[in-house]
Amino acid sequence: MSTTITCRQTLAITSHRILASDLNEHDTVYGGELLSLLDGTTSISASRFARTQCVTAAVDNVNFLAPFVLNDSLCIEAYVTGAGKRSIEVFAKVIGEHLETGERFLGMTAFFTFVSLDKNKELPQLKAQTAEEKALCQGYLARKQLRDQMRKLHQTTQNQLSLEFPWLI
Numbered sequence: 001m002s003t004t005i006t007c008r009q010t011l012a013i014t015s016h017r018i019l020a021s022d023l024n025e026h027d028t029v030y031g032g033e034l035l036s037l038l039d040g041t042t043s044i045s046a047s048r049f050a051r052t053q054c055v056t057a058a059v060d061n062v063n064f065l066a067p068f069v070l071n072d073s074l075c076i077e078a079y080v081t082g083a084g085k086r087s088i089e090v091f092a093k094v095i096g097e098h099l100e101t102g103e104r105f106l107g108m109t110a111f112f113t114f115v116s117l118d119k120n121k122e123l124p125q126l127k128a129q130t131a132e133e134k135a136l137c138q139g140y141l142a143r144k145q146l147r148d149q150m151r152k153l154h155q156t157t158q159n160q161l162s163l164e165f166p167w168l169i
Contacts, residue, residue, distance in 0.1 A: 002124055004125040004127050005080075005126060006126075006127045007079045008079070008130075009048065011079045014041045014075070015073060016076075018072045023069075023070060026067075027070065034068075034074075035059065035110075037074075043114065045079050048080075049080045049088055050116045052121050054116050056113075057114060059111075060143070063108060066096065071100065073099055075096075077092070078090050078091065081133070081136040081140055082141070083123045087144075092111075113147065
């Protein structure tokens with residue numbers, strides 16, 4: 001018998017202050033650093049949902065909307081927005097704050113897909129409660145279909161890739 005978990009029960013939140021060591025040559029946060037932070041936070045949401053080991057399978061719809069600069073803070077909010085038999089979709093939004101003025105802004109959004117390593121464990125049902133959760137969960141099946149189509153396209157491409165040393169070709 002499957003249990004039901006709310007999106008809120010999978011919520012993971014992390015906050016970070018932007019330091020000089022986080023910045024790239026444009027004096028904004030390096031995108032790879034943001035993705036690393038997001039992967040860590042979203043993995044908590046997936047694990048709270050599945051209650052088993054999960055691995056990152058894909059990162060989709062990464063949108064860098066506004067830059068984070070020195071002395072800003074960023075807050076990552078992540079929660080589950082859909083699940084299949086073993087796959088789990090986690091939505092993440094990154095809210096920035098200019099600490100000197102208190103102005104808040106949406107800096108980034110992304111969807112992560114995790115896969116449960118336990119092939120025998122049934123994932124719970126998901127229940128959305130807030131307007132934001134409902135809107136995101138309603139779009140899950142359409143996003144999943146697009147991911148499935150893209151996976152097939154990527155597989156075709158991957159089958160054409162050479163693994164030979166470039167200097168030997």
